[in-house]
Amino acid sequence: MENQTYLMYHNYSNESNITFILDHVHPSHPVSEFIYNYICPIFVPIGIICNLLTFIVLLRPPINNISVSVYLKAYSLAAMLTWTLLIKLNWVLDKAELRHFSRMSQISCRIWSFLTCIVTFSGFWFITGAAVDRVFILWTPKRAQCLCTVFMAKNAVVFIMIGLTAVSIHSLWMYDMSPNQDCYFVRDDYFNQLWLWTSGFLLGCLPLILLFTFGNLMIIRFCLKHHGRQIPDISKNEMDVTYTVMIISITVFTCAMPSNILHFMHIIDMENGNRLTLLMEFASYISWICYLCVFFVLITRCNVFRDSLKDAFNDCMSRLRRKRSQIELKSLKPEYNQVPSTSTSV
Template sequence: MNESNASSHVETDTWTTLALWIYSIFPVIFLVVGIPGNLISLIIWLRRISSTPGSTSLFLSAMSVTNTYVILHGCARHWLLGLTNERIDLRVLLGCRGPVFVFTVISDLSSWLIILLCVERAICTWKPIQFKQICRLKYGGIALILVIFSLTAFNMHFFWTVETVESRCETVKRFRIFHIYWTYADFAVYSFLPLIVILVVNSSIILRLRHTQKCVKRDNSSKTTTISMPSENREPLQRTTRKTDGSARILRTVFCMATCHFALTMPVVIFFLCEDTFCVDASGQFIPQCNVLEKLTISLQIANHVTHFFIYSFTSSIFLSDLKKLIPCVAWLFRETN
């Protein structure tokens, strides 16, 4: 019996050590890679806001800001937990309610920014000629403000449903039942609802692009029609084709962002929805293996906010061109400061 208890204790210590190691190493990597990448992305997209049609650059600038905050907040907290054996929580030091509220709103906003990007791409694809009139920068700013206001109102309850209990942020007792139901609503807003909307919108974009490509091929194959078509009738078709091609290129970037977002954030959603079922043993104790799994899924969630710089670099020729122009400026500034 004693040997069994000793073996169990050693195994628990091993899993606990592994969990702390994850929080001691990964946050440093994410900070070193993610912060510079997102700051560079922010500079590039901010420069593009006034010179590009629509609100894509505005949304991507906002995405860079949300990414930077999530990485700073999440990695600083996790790194401190890893270094102090989970004795010091940054959220507790800052009062629990404010940090939990802001982090949740910003995380939700990162999902809904992808929705805004997809909706704008859909408008550009379905209404290419009217795109500049429909998707003005002013309207994009209004849409962004409405989304932020809605997410703020949705998460306002944290200011009275969360409290500090023994150096931890816990749900206030009288709101325990509310918290159980709200967890599903939160994950719906953060993951499930955006996933459905993005799938529907992107499917409509793909169908429209295929239809446009078929029309272009049919028009190109009909030489007689092309020759006899007046120039004033061909011009709208050519503008539509150019707009559609541009939308397809930007859609590639947005599609990669959406894919990475759900591939890297869905594990943490599934984990927290299922942890009470699979991670608590008969005695009511938390299974140590689940502690490691929790750290891994949360690290994947943070990693999602590190990937966007690399997605832009590999899928956006505009971003890559601006990045190449920016690198000599950064090198010159570095030489001047030294």
């Protein structure tokens, strides 16, 4: 599943098998065309700026000392790459009528398919890691003292990237170029088709199932808290971040679920999947919310994030004032810039 690409099937006249095509979006409905032509160029800069601000603020104390900040920083980077490479680049190439990188050669087709899998699905797994971290905090606070640390979160992000690479590495040899220079997935082998189903489930469906499960576990724990079962040994900042991760988990699950289900239906049933192209277009637009929600949820719900954002803004303004004052001093007349002599004449 790509946010600005959709999967379709094509039957070549020279081939008896049906192949799996990865192509650009060509909106097939007036509403879809309006969203693609006018809403997309508005959302792209907003998404890039919001995720860049999120990443910068999460680098500052005290929020960078919370383990969840590691997952959210990784998610912000994945979201920025999604807006830049998978949405903006495809939109610009489509409007300029230029050939896409994936259509230049067989090597570029395979490399682009591999990068697409990593960038698209890594964000879901990073949010899943944050949800697991918060479930440990809520349900097993004693064990969380050694499991939910910044060090463990960094290791988890590394293992997530290793797992995504292992599952997506098939793109480097299972994609090929068609005679009309389309990048497609070769389905003529039973092993390839089985691996396609497995990777589709592991990359797209499994993280959403886990997000739904852990999101509901957090909701249940907060409901128990309101009924008298308190959560021991958790600070106010940790509690704010936990509420934020719960909201982000439910939001990402809700917005990404339609596109992932439709994508998996394409994989399983080619003929029925071909009829769902219009639904996939609108589902991909809904999935844009996933790459915008983190910043807005953090700024509206998380006090420690707002404080860090204010501090970052004040630091930026103070540096600009100092720089401006230095420029003004340099622009003064030479006699005002001279240092007065300490010697006295007799």
